[in-house]
Amino acid sequence: MQEFQAFLELIAMLVLDPRTAVLFALLLIAAVTDYRTYRIPNWLTFGGAAFAVIYKTLVAVSPGSACLAASGGLLLGFLIMLPPYVLGVMGAGDVKLMAMVGAFLGVDETLQAVLFTFIVGGIAAFGFALLRGKVRRMLRNTKDAVHGMVLSAMVGARPDAEVGAAQSVGKLPYGVCISVGTVAYVLGRQLGYA
Numbered sequence: 001m002q003e004f005q006a007f008l009e010l011i012a013m014l015v016l017d018p019r020t021a022v023l024f025a026l027l028l029i030a031a032v033t034d035y036r037t038y039r040i041p042n043w044l045t046f047g048g049a050a051f052a053v054i055y056k057t058l059v060a061v062s063p064g065s066a067c068l069a070a071s072g073g074l075l076l077g078f079l080i081m082l083p084p085y086v087l088g089v090m091g092a093g094d095v096k097l098m099a100m101v102g103a104f105l106g107v108d109e110t111l112q113a114v115l116f117t118f119i120v121g122g123i124a125a126f127g128f129a130l131l132r133g134k135v136r137r138m139l140r141n142t143k144d145a146v147h148g149m150v151l152s153a154m155v156g157a158r159p160d161a162e163v164g165a166a167q168s169v170g171k172l173p174y175g176v177c178i179s180v181g182t183v184a185y186v187l188g189r190q191l192g193y194a
Contacts, residue, residue, distance in 0.1 A: 010190050019055055020186065022048070023104045027179035030097055034175030040093030045100045049074055052103035069106040076110045077102025094174045101182050109189070116188075117181030124177050 014020045026048045030040050053070040060066030078099035084090035098117070102110040129138035 007191075010187070014186070014190060019052070019104060022051060022055075023101070023186075024183060026100070027182055031173075031176045031179035034093065034173040038091070038171060038173055040091075040097050040175045042096070045093065045096035048100040049096075049103040052100065056103075056106075070103045073102035073104070073106040073110045074099050075102070076107050077114070080110075080114050090174055094178060097175055097178050101178065105182075105186075109185070112189075113182045113185045116185040117178050120181040120184065121172075121174060121177035125172055128172050 014024070026044055030044055033044070034040050053067060053074070056070040057063045057067040078095060081090060081095040081098045085092060085095045098110075098114065101113055105113055125138065126135070129135045
């Protein structure tokens with residue numbers, strides 16, 4: 001019973017912090033929108049990133065370093081998700097959403113949130129393939145993509161990891177994975193697990 005009470009107090013603390021409350025609200029909207037339409041609106045990502053940078057700068061004891069930390073997190077979130085976008089395995093909205101998350105969390109926490117996101121994404125991709133009965137196809141596509149990237153790197157060519165529509169397992173709304181991974185990281189950090 002005490003664990004449940006502590007968890008409720010944690011949730012109340014997170015919701016009462018405007019930065020965390022806005023981040024969670026934006027992630028919820030992004031997840032629902034991406035699930036329904038496979039798109040994440042620019043107003044959400046750009047507006048959220050602007051809010052994070054401005055809010056962190058205004059409430060900080062040292063505004064310059066806070067602005068730099070938020071901007072660094074934004075840039076890091078963007079750069080980490082850029083290669084999958086360039087390879088054609090992730091949408092631009094996903095890249096912008098992770099950049100927005102980075103603006104809220106800063107550089108150090110963005111790395112950890114990305115790790116949680118990749119774990120959630122891997123579990124979701126496997127579950128998605130399992131539900132569709134296409135696990136073998138997913139594993140073959142993964143092997144072929146990695147093989148192609150290694151060969152491309154060896155000869156110095158641009159890798160092509162895109163999978164044809166006939167070979168695809170399906171489209172996964174990765175904004176949901178980013179949202180779940182980020183929320184899991186923030187809650188885990190607050191509970192002392194991350």
